[in-house]
Amino acid sequence: NAGVTQTPKFQVLKTGQSMTLQCAQDMNHNSMYWYRQDPGMGLRLIYYSASEGTTDKGEVPNGYNVSRLNKREFSLRLESAAPSQTSVYFCASSGSGLPPGELFFGEGSRLTVL
Amino acid sequence: AQKITQTQPGMFVQEKEAVTLDCTYDTSDPSYGLFWYKQPSSGEMIFLIYQGSYDQQNATEGRYSLNFQKARKSANLVISASQLGDSAMYFCAMREPNSGGYQKVTFGIGTKLQVIP
Numbered sequence: 222n223a224g225v226t227q228t229p230k231f232q233v234l235k236t237g238q239s240m241t242l243q244c245a246q247d248m249n250h251n252s253m254y255w256y257r258q259d260p261g262m263g264l265r266l267i268y269y270s271a272s273e274g275t276t277d278k279g280e281v282p283n284g285y286n287v288s289r290l291n292k293r294e295f296s297l298r299l300e301s302a303a304p305s306q307t308s309v310y311f312c313a314s315s316g317s318g319l320p321p322g323e324l325f326f327g328e329g330s331r332l333t334v335l
Numbered sequence: 336a337q338k339i340t341q342t343q344p345g346m347f348v349q350e351k352e353a354v355t356l357d358c359t360y361d362t363s364d365p366s367y368g369l370f371w372y373k374q375p376s377s378g379e380m381i382f383l384i385y386q387g388s389y390d391q392q393n394a395t396e397g398r399y400s401l402n403f404q405k406a407r408k409s410a411n412l413v414i415s416a417s418q419l420g421d422s423a424m425y426f427c428a429m430r431e432p433n434s435g436g437y438q439k440v441t442f443g444i445g446t447k448l449q450v451i452p
């Protein structure tokens with residue numbers, strides 16, 4: 222059972238470079254999310270997609286864009302990376318099962334921007 | 336205002352003892368859910384336990400129980416008989432309806448638990 226798969230697991234960028242984090246889930250979930258985790262700040266929502274074809278901003282969307290390519294895939298793009306975007310990024314999904322709203326997480330992607 | 340408050344940055348507990356991790360929340364919606372997730376040093380997020388706002392009884396899952404005090408808006412996690420493998424970061428989270436058509440989940444900043452042999 223793959224669950225939620227995100228790639229890459231590690232990435233080092235220079236300031237100004239761009240990159241895309243990929244996420245795919247095989248649980249037929251409607252909703253997908255991107256969070257970032259920083260020390261002392263917990264997990265903060267960047268963007269979410271309630272269903273295929275829709276995306277919306279979360280708590281900290283600045284500097285990011287997303288694409289819900291299909292029901293399975295939800296990518297996060299950094300167009301011009303900044304050191305403040307150094308973080309661990311988690312993709313998650315949720316479906317209509319119980320408990321409601323339970324998030325299934327990927328393993329995380331550690332991004333360092335120099 | 337913070338939606339989820341975890342006031343204990345770090346906790347120590349002796350192996351085999353019980354420990355309580357605090358969590359308070361803030362919402363005006365009558366329908367919500369509360370989660371606890373565990374994050375070991377390997378980094379993955381592991382779902383532990385869930386409590387719905389309408390659930391009459393406190394949730395339990397093995398050695399984990401959720402002490403739900405609705406009037407006080409608290410949802411403390413109790414781990415009984417601590418094991419060395421319980422050493423991890425613990426996050427409290429709240430699900431509440433969102434006008435965007437999805438269940439918004441907000442996390443606290445976490446509590447780092449260390450179990451001492």
